[in-house]
Amino acid sequence: MTHLRTPRRPERRRGRGFRAAAVLSALVVAGTAAFGLSSTPAFAAGNTLTVNVGTTVRPVTHVAAGGLYGVDTGSTPPLSQLYPLHVNTFTQPPPGTKQLGNGATSPCCDGLQVAGKITDAGGQQYLRLPDIFSTFPYNWVSWSDWEAKIRTMITARVNATNTTNIAGYEIWNEPDANWAESTKNDPNAGSYLDMWTRTYRDIRAIDTLTPIIGPGSSVYDHDFMLAFMTNAKNTNTLPSVAVWHELQDFSYQNVQAHVTDFRSIEDSLGLPHIPISINEYASPAQVDQPSIGVHYMAAFERAGIHDAERAYWYEAGTMDGLLYNNLPTASYWAYKWYGDQSGNVVQTVPQSYLDGVASYDASRKQVNVVFGGDSGTNTVRVNGLAGLGNQVSVQLSSTNTTGRKTNQAAPNLVSTTTYTVVNGSISVPVSNMDAVAAYQLLITPTTGTPTYQQTYEAENATVVNASRLSSSTASNGGYVGRIDGAGDARTDSFVDFLVNVPTARAYTMTVKYANATGADATQGLAYNGGGFSTVTYPPTSSGWGNPTGSVDVAVQLKAGYNVIRLAKGSPNFGGGTGFAELDSIRLQ
Known part of the structure; x- marks a missing residue:
């Protein structure tokens, strides 16, 4: 029997932390208690991860590829390191932030200041409004002070007329853990639920359009969430996105149960299901372990999470430890493999601690399995491969097991092997696994594989x-x-496509679409921040939801990553006419 390495001891957190020390201790104890006397469970070899390529979970959107304070201004981090991750959503501090996180000597990461970089990388962001305060627990003064801050922050966002990626305002962070402490010097502060209602209305008096998200609790608790959603329903202040944190050791195991419970609360109140954001995940002891990242990816995909952000335990602007000195760490490569996934997320069936997330892209005939979590020799069995031919090439790679202050220049190529597909399946033994490391299986036909991704x-x-x-x-x-x-x-x-092409040249871009208006429709086309041109979509006769039309346009792309936008509306574009649905683009 082998064991996972003992998680590294969290560093003492200086200055602002995202939860009080007592709460952090409680979380660690809770995570430990779930597994007995040690937070290090035992692992045994001989397990099988099953991948069912024919069973689609949902489209690939890289939900786990986000961070709290993950992006700073300037080259921290550089776009070249963000592109391969195919980032989803960030939580950043608000305009005018005063927050000094984790020993920082000056505030950072103002959401409006980093908005351009996040947009360029393909991401969205939430603004965490209470990070206008300089300390944590927050140094609340009074209602007049808070409401003045709200007016300033929301007005700044409304006036940022070129910023398109503010996906929501987070009214408060971890109210279950810090509201009483933050407001202890103000007898008139009232309850958190009263604050939510009043602040929601304050925001809506200025901005009626931007979503409001919450409650942002430090842990998922049924009673707290029920009280919050009941109050929100009764006061007409429902959030657009439900938010909580998963920060205990191994709390990826609880994600599905928490989602199921929240859905039952919505049902009991007669409310529609709204997106769920886990905008802080992974404990300080485990956030730098590549296999733990993979566990969270798998849990979030299965549970239908909308977006999830790695927790900010240490330095800002590092993708929460995926980068050190702007260069990849071992965990970066697990997220890069995850970022390489395209097409559909397909079903994975874990065994013991061996788990993973997998995708299938029919246009590329590629299966991408990112996995880990167990030691010794284990097996990945992949079913549903008949469409890839009688033989497939299987490339196995691994990460190192080092933490956030050790760079890894590239993943380790373990082997490249040809397998015969028998009854649509292959079984790949993976020997000498380390439970901390992450692994990738990249499965393609032995012949006829495109040299680069062409369909997006x-x-x-x-x-x-x-x-x-x-x-x-x-x-x-x-x-x-x-x-x-x-x-x-x-x-x-609009829809932003992040594409990666091998050479700089003019490409023909074929857009598949539907337009059931009976007349021409138009959208704006721009790429890499350039000016807009117009794409015209003639009417299609097959109705909405049946994208049978196609048009060709020329685009001049640079080698490497490019962002292509097709927009009904966008800054610096007057707006399209009519309506059209988008299926895909193909570059040739």
Whole structure:
């Protein structure tokens, strides 16, 4: 029997922490108690991770690829390190932040100041409003002081007319852990629920458009969440996104149960299901262990989480430890493999602590399995491979097991092996596994594999103020519709495709679409921050949700990563006409 290495002792957190020391101790104790006397569970070899390629979970959106204070201004981190991660969502401090996080000597990461970089990388962000305060627990003064701060922050966002990626305002952070402590010197502060209601209305008096998210609790608790949602319903102050944290050791094991419980609360109150954000995840002892990141990826994908952000325990602007001195750590490569996934997330069935997240891209004929969590010799069995031919090439790679202050220049290539597909399946033994490391299996046909990704599904892209929808007639089963908004940076509708091409040249971009208006529709096309041109979509006769139309346009792309935007509305674009749904783009 082998064991996971003992998690590293968390460093003493200086200055502002994201929860009080007593709460952190409680979380660690709770995580330990769940597994007996040690937070290090025992591991045994001989387990099998099963991947069912034919069972689709949902489109690839890289939900776990986000961070709390993950991006700073300037080159911290550089876009070149963000692009491969295909980032999803960040939580950043508000405009005018005074927060001094984790021993910092000056505030950082103002959401409006980093908005351009996050947009360029393909991401969205939430603004954490209480980080306008300089300390944690927050140094609340009075209602007049707080409401003045709210007016200043929300007005700053409204006036940022070129900023399109503010996905929500987070009214408070971890109220279950710090509201009483933060307001202890103000007898008139009232309860947290009263504060939520009053602040919600204060925000809506200035900004009626930007979503409001919450409650941002430090742990998931049924009674707290029920009280919060009941109050929000009764006061007409419901959040657009439900938010809580998963910060205990091994709390990835609780994600599905917490989601199920929250959905039952919504049902009991007669409320529609809203997106869920886990905007802080992983404990300080485990956040730097590559396999733990993989466990969270798998848990979030299965549970249908909308977005999740790695916790900010140490330095800001490092993708929460994925980078050190702007260069990759071991965990970076697990997230890079995850970022490489495209097409659909497919079913994985774990055994013991061996788990993973897998994708299948039919246009590339590629299966990408990112896994880890057990020691010794284990097996990955992949079913549903008939479409890849009689033989497949399987590339196995691994990360190192070092933490956040040790760089790893590239993943380790363990082997490249040809397997015969028997009854649609292969079984890949993986020997000498380390339970801390992450691993990747990249499965492709032995012949006929494209040299670079050519087709990009709209549902895999960054979708802003529009909807990912499903259709049996859409390529890969999904498309993006309701691309209807124009005229305001808070409601502009567009799809940003992050593409990676091998050479700088002119490419023909084929856009698959549907337009059931009966007349031409138009959208704006821009790439890499350049000017807009117009794409015209003639009407299609097959109706909405049936993207049978295609148009070709020329785009001049640089070698490497490029961001291509198709927009109904966008800054510096007057707005498109009519309506069109997007299925995919293809570059040739």
